[in-house]
Every structure is written in structure tokens, then in C-alpha cells.
Amino acid sequence: MSHAHIYAMSKRLCGHIDMCSFSSKGRSGRVSDVLYANATVCDECRERICRLVNKPGGGFHPVVLPALAGRDGAVRWAKNLRLRALRMLGPIMAQLKQSPDPFAAAVLAVYEMLFKITSSGFWIENRQFSYDRVWVVFEVEHLMRPRPTSTVRLNSSSAFVYWSQADLSVIAAAKEAAHAVIDVDVVPAVAEASEPTAPKQAHFAPSIFL
Incomplete structure (x- = not known):
């Protein structure tokens, strides 16, 4: 049986907030997923x-x-x-x-x-x-x-x-x-030399904040 995926906003190690997919079973599995998200950098970083x-x-x-x-x-x-x-x-x-x-x-x-x-x-x-x-x-x-x-x-x-x-x-x-x-709340971005691009549009299932 496949695990249900929950998409949730989560704070990452770099201080940024992004959408994460949580799929582990049970309460302890969800807690482990959240801890993993908190211990790793966001996709952009x-x-x-x-x-x-x-x-x-x-x-x-x-x-x-x-x-x-x-x-x-x-x-x-x-x-x-x-x-x-x-x-x-x-x-x-x-x-x-x-x-x-x-x-x-x-x-x-x-x-x-x-x-x-x-x-x-x-x-x-x-x-x-x-x-x-x-x-x-x-x-x-x-x-x-x-x-x-x-x-x-x-x-x-x-x-x-x-x-x-x-x-x-x-x-x-x-x-x-x-x-x-390390000594910052959020890792600052750097200016890109390339032309600015439109923000990415992502479509997710209804989500919660973790």
C-alpha cells in the first residue's frame, strides 16, 4: 500500500521556508520527516x-x-x-x-x-x-x-x-x-548576473504548515 503524501511549508536549515513532501507512515514518521526538513537546506539553496x-x-x-x-x-x-x-x-x-x-x-x-x-x-x-x-x-x-x-x-x-x-x-x-x-537566521541570496526570470509557478495539493 502506498503512503499518503502531505505537502507542507517547512522551515529549512538555511532559514528559508519552502514546500516539502512528507510521506512517512504514522506520527513518528511524520516527526522524522519534519526533523529531516529542518536539518537540510531548501531546494533553492x-x-x-x-x-x-x-x-x-x-x-x-x-x-x-x-x-x-x-x-x-x-x-x-x-x-x-x-x-x-x-x-x-x-x-x-x-x-x-x-x-x-x-x-x-x-x-x-x-x-x-x-x-x-x-x-x-x-x-x-x-x-x-x-x-x-x-x-x-x-x-x-x-x-x-x-x-x-x-x-x-x-x-x-x-x-x-x-x-x-x-x-x-x-x-x-x-x-x-x-x-x-551559520550565524544568520536566513542565508542571504546573491544578485544574479543573468536576466530576471518570472517566479516559478508550482501546483500542490492542499497543504498545512509544519
């Missing part, structure tokens, strides 16, 4: 974050790479893996450094957390991982949350999760760098 890491230019952001820990063979392998990731993400980091969007500082802080990781095992275990847009959004949301939540899954590729177990001061520094999207 998700798109903003994704745009920030698209189509990097030709610049490169300087990164101080710490010495890796582990056996000699693992360290050599991990160095190559980390360098490959830096070559991929360095131009994006340079682009973020120049962006006026408040989210840019948060995304840059996320990448800098990543490259502070000294465990050879982390780089080897995640050697096939691309640190893509979905990963970036999850990491920014981790930084923005005032406290951990059980409604969002954790994974071994997360720099935030790594440092939450290894050294909380690294997370504290990243939060400080990302203060523009």
Missing part, C-alpha cells in the same frame, strides 16, 4: 551550492598538505590519490575564493577540511569517490547544523564525520570560516 562547484575556471587554490600517517606503501598510494583529488578540486576552490555567495566560504571550508585529513586509510578507502555536488551539499549541511541529528545518514567519505571523531577543533575552524551561513 541546494541548487546554489551545486552551481558553485560547476564549471571551474583555470585558477588553482593553494593548499598546504599535511604529512600522511600510515605504512610507507599506504602513504605513497594515498599521496597520489590525494594529489589526484586536489588537481580535480583545486580549480573549484579557486573559483569559490572569488565568489560573493555566502555559501562559497562554507564550501571552501568543506574542501579545506578534506585536505587536512592525514589518514592514508581515508584516502585509500575513498579512492573511487569523486567528492561530487551531493557530497558537498551534505558536508555544508553538516557544518550548518547546531547539533548532530539522527535523521541524516553518515558515511565514511565525509570529512566532517572524520574530524568529528579525530579532532573537533578542525570542525570549529571550518564553522568559523563558514559563519556567513
